[in-house]
Amino acid sequence: MRKLLVAVAAAALALSACSSGGGAGSDGNVTITFWDNNGGPAREPIYKELISRFEAANPTIKVEYVGIPSASVQQKYDTAIAGGETPDVGGVTTSYLAHLVGQEALAPLDDRINGGPLKDKLLPSLVETVRQTAPDGKLYLVPSSANMDIIWYRTDWFQAAGIEPPKTWDEFVTAAEKLTDTAANKYGYTIRGGAGSVFQLITEAYSYSGVDNFFKDGRSTLGDEANAELVDKVAKLYKKATPEADVNNSFTQMIAQFTGGSVAMMHHNLGSYSDVTKALGDKVAAIPLPVGPGGKRTVVPNPTDGFAVFNNSEKQDAAWKFAEFLTSVESNSYWNEKVGQIPANTDVRSAEWIDKAAHVKMALGVLEDPATVLVPAPVYLPQYSSITKTDSEPQYQKVLLGELSAQQFLDDMAEKLTEAQKEWEDRK
Numbered sequence: 019m020r021k022l023l024v025a026v027a028a029a030a031l032a033l034s035a036c037s038s039g040g041g042a043g044s045d046g047n048v049t050i051t052f053w054d055n056n057g058g059p060a061r062e063p064i065y066k067e068l069i070s071r072f073e074a075a076n077p078t079i080k081v082e083y084v085g086i087p088s089a090s091v092q093q094k095y096d097t098a099i100a101g102g103e104t105p106d107v108g109g110v111t112t113s114y115l116a117h118l119v120g121q122e123a124l125a126p127l128d129d130r131i132n133g134g135p136l137k138d139k140l141l142p143s144l145v146e147t148v149r150q151t152a153p154d155g156k157l158y159l160v161p162s163s164a165n166m167d168i169i170w171y172r173t174d175w176f177q178a179a180g181i182e183p184p185k186t187w188d189e190f191v192t193a194a195e196k197l198t199d200t201a202a203n204k205y206g207y208t209i210r211g212g213a214g215s216v217f218q219l220i221t222e223a224y225s226y227s228g229v230d231n232f233f234k235d236g237r238s239t240l241g242d243e244a245n246a247e248l249v250d251k252v253a254k255l256y257k258k259a260t261p262e263a264d265v266n267n268s269f270t271q272m273i274a275q276f277t278g279g280s281v282a283m284m285h286h287n288l289g290s291y292s293d294v295t296k297a298l299g300d301k302v303a304a305i306p307l308p309v310g311p312g313g314k315r316t317v318v319p320n321p322t323d324g325f326a327v328f329n330n331s332e333k334q335d336a337a338w339k340f341a342e343f344l345t346s347v348e349s350n351s352y353w354n355e356k357v358g359q360i361p362a363n364t365d366v367r368s369a370e371w372i373d374k375a376a377h378v379k380m381a382l383g384v385l386e387d388p389a390t391v392l393v394p395a396p397v398y399l400p401q402y403s404s405i406t407k408t409d410s411e412p413q414y415q416k417v418l419l420g421e422l423s424a425q426q427f428l429d430d431m432a433e434k435l436t437e438a439q440k441e442w443e444d445r446k
Contacts, residue, residue, distance in 0.1 A: 111322060115398070205261055
């Protein structure tokens with residue numbers, strides 16, 4: 019694997035930003051490079067503002083911002099690691115944290131966090147998620163935000179139809195069918211059938227089944243009959259209460275359909291707050307994923323976002339100073355208010371904007387409810403991404419097209435995850 023990465027390292031030289039740029043000069047000034055792991059027009063202005071604030075408070079440190087599309091960020095990091103050209107500090111999520119730690123690319127941050135103002139100021143559940151992701155239990159990233167899968171829905175459509183937002187999956191199916199008028203190009207739901215589909219589907223399956231562990235006696239529970247029941251229910255909505263193009267939907271197409279006004283409900287997460295409110299204003303609101311027949315609320319948490327300092331950096335002190343600034347109460351509050359996510363810094367919990375952000379308040383209520391059961395997906399497995407994306411997304415499209423049963427689809431994925439988990443346990 020490492021040889022392969024080295025072989026493609028030359029491509030990394032095309033990346034303009036790397037740790038070699040702008041080292042400490044004789045005047046004491048330092049330039050660090052920051053990779054945004056989900057670069058784009060929605061986030062870049064927010065980071066640019068925070069960088070301006072940081073540089074004003076730390077005039078000897080300059081930050082070079084580089085936005086990396088989320089779809090290619092893991093490959094960019096792999097290439098940079100192989101070429102020894104990593105940034106000084108970068109955005110990282112727990113979905114590929116173990117992969118980076120396995121390549122010894124990141125510096126542990128336990129001492130830096132415990133020795134500064136962030137000590138005991140980070141959401142314990144997020145800190146624990148980060149620890150569980152690393153093979154040695156160390157903190158290789160400082161968490162910045164929590165996210166949660168939700169259903170965005172059109173309040174005006176529901177009001178016009180005289181129906182309440184669904185609390186159960188059966189109510190959800192009924193609402194999707196009732197809100198569909200194919201002749202008018204109006205659909206009750208939009209399925210994500212293309213890139214990124216299976217992670218969303220897994221969260222739906224567990225929210226329906228109420229199965230409270232991803233593994234039981236070392237075997238993945240993904241093939242549970244109740245999980246398959248939900249996948250079958252969703253697949254039967256395809257073309258009946260959803261657009262036909264949904265089978266190929268990535269996030270981009272899915273959100274275009276919802277914000278374009280032809281769909282009543284969309285499953286995504288808090289991160290699409292900016293897109294949906296910019297397009298639909300107060301005609302959109304959020305509800306938790308519905309529950310299944312058992313009434314138990316089980317939540318598969320999203321990967322935790324945060325910032326990591328790279329081992330290859332010769333400016334780790336300055337890189338950490340920037341990461342610590344980004345997760346300070348003021349910066350963390352500013353960032354999460356803009357993107358509509360749950361702040362990791364617990365001092366932000368009392369911020370006035372949280373009471374006004376109904377979707378964030380709703381998500382916090384779900385996560386803080388003692389009855390809610392969290393079912394973390396094994397994103398720490400090196401094979402998790404390839405199993406749930408490369409291997410399984412084409413298979414899910416076959417389920418939507420009626421070419422593969424929901425049960426067989428989940429059984430195949432569960433078997434691969436069970437094997438990967440066993441390998442993980444054997445290496446520990």
